[in-house]
Amino acid sequence: MVNYRGADDTITCLRALRSEVDYPADRLQVICVDNASGDGSAERLREAAPDVELVEAPENLGFAGGCNLGVRHARGEVVAFLNNDARPDRDWVRAAVAVLRAEPTVGAVASKVLDWEGRTVDFVDGGLTWFGMGYKRHAGQPVDAVSPDQLDAPRDVLFGTGSAMFVRAELFRELGGFDERYFMFYEDVDLGWRLNLRGWRVRYEPRSLTFHRHHGSMGGVHSAREFYLLERNALATLYKNLSDESLAKVLPAALALAVRRATARGELDATQLEITRRPADRSEDDAPVALSRDALARVLAIDQFVELLPPLPESRRVDQSSRVRTTPTWSR
Template identity: 45%
Template sequence: YDCLSSLSTLDYPGDKLEILLVDNGSSDGSGEYVARHFPDVRLLRLPQNMGFARGNNIGVQAAQGEYVAFLNTDMRVDPGWLTELVRVVQSESDVVCVGSKILSWDGNALDFAGGALNFYGMGFQPEESPSGEADTPYEVLFACGGAMLINRQVFLESGGFDENYFAYFEDVDLGWRLWLLGYRVLLAPRSIAFHHGHATGKRFASEKRALLYERNALYTVIKNYESRNLSRILPVALLLTAKRAVVFSHCDKRTFRMESEPPPHSIWPASRGPAPLAMGHLRREFRQLLDEFGPWAVFKEAVRRGLRWIYTRTVLQVRRDVALVPRVALSPLMALDDVAEALPQIWARREEIQRRRVRSDAEILPLFRAPFHPHPPDPAYLELQQRLAHLFQIDALFEEATRNENAGGRRLTWNGQS
């Protein structure tokens, strides 16, 4: 309700505006509610949840305007939101996509002002805006797909959101691809949207979200780097994916190493009954028990041995063979499996993108802003990331790109030239 109501207050000319709502398989009656209370909204109903990427692609194909603005339903917008997006996208011919500044629902916290990307494909929002001038548009690697505007023809010709992603990081991939194809993406700080705290994502289990983050980050890396850089970065990205699985599992790695095997210990605590029996034939041992301690001792020892037999083949075996780990720790491994199975399709998409490349990685890498931001911020993980980045000369790759930019290359300014 808040989202559509805020659109009714836009200062953009109503006769030039088409509002289309993609109902992505909802079952809570929201489609019927919109049809009753917002009759001017064009409702496009999908039979099931097809994901953010495909749902929006279907919406763009059905739209009729020269530009398409995306807005998530957990957003509301400032009256000048759309006017400012259109003004900025029409300012220069190579600007085809413009993102909004996104604040928290109450407007007191920054949610998005031009995201950052680390070298293995994990996108995030830094705490501060990259531009010192609050109202001046500036270049960003990608706009947030929850509140942005793009030239419709360019969106379709460039492939739109990659539907293999389902959700998460598809806007990162699109922005990177637009730069690669020779276009520019800007952030318009005066176009303001307010976000209701990731309400959509919270409906899904953490391991499902983590799987999409992990898998889609690898998809983005595989498709968009130049070949010479991909050969450096992909091995490290894969190794760090495995490391994240270990970090999230909270397992003690020493329990998996033969060289650090703990000393053998007794399964049972010391008995208060008869002294340890001499090794030998079972019948002789029980006869000795009977002679020395009587029938009750034989019965207790038989029960004790029976329980021990059951324990060693059930509980102890489970303790030895099964490690209890959080489900989210398996998400990186599931992501690797997804990438392996989808690799032929992803690689074909990569080849298509690389054939159309206009800009080199060296021109795009400075837009990452924080290429060595660790995910997760675990000390052991960060130490490994740093060692691998140095070993594969990834740190040198980004340092060189930054030096070239500072020496007079492409500048991140409103009227900068590529």
């Protein structure tokens, strides 16, 4: 579990892990990484949950880096990730571990995640658009509106949500864990995709249940920062995991669509610089143009994706050389 200035939620979750989860306490190592909160969180966590192994990061490593730091302290055969603003059901651990014991080709278990009250869906399946945008099917829909075969049927999926998932520890380390360059968002999509390409299965197990205050950890953060990370990390995930043939077709279109989303989100007039629309007063050409933060976020995401390109080819080489499957058929 990673904490960043969310001690109240984290304490609630840590206590639930110890008091509500049906699993032998001596076989459940609970690790909490405080991501250099700087607000007294570490002290509060140490006092409220003295039986939890608290790891203090030297700086804010993001969700990806914080999880990887926690795994370096893990001693078990399976590592589980749980958001600090989530609460586990009684069988959350036991159901997931049972799948990993029974099915040796399963590398990771994706938990079922509902909202805090259990009324709407947070995660029951993961999809991927052809231009690289990962999404959670049925997210936000009332539980009663989702068919039982989608809600309660175990099945293979492309990825699990990092808010509640289990991975074989040795396998997680072998893959290098979450990609820390992402900071947060899409690290779970990327991990699931890499597992699938190597022939491992990611199994959705509905009995492994959690409840989540969606994006509770993002409270007070401007939406533009979220859009920026989503766009940049989606492009990086495409670049790393698509085959050569598919990447050549998809990446140019994905970049173009990211620009289109920027103009649409920012309500920009994309034709304003057409030569036929020169103003009568030429001085107006020098006037500043207003650009919303949401539009700017997507433009900067492309710029920073390009900034990531020098080291990304090595990651791509590793992923592609380990490929035993084509792009998963559940990509859309």
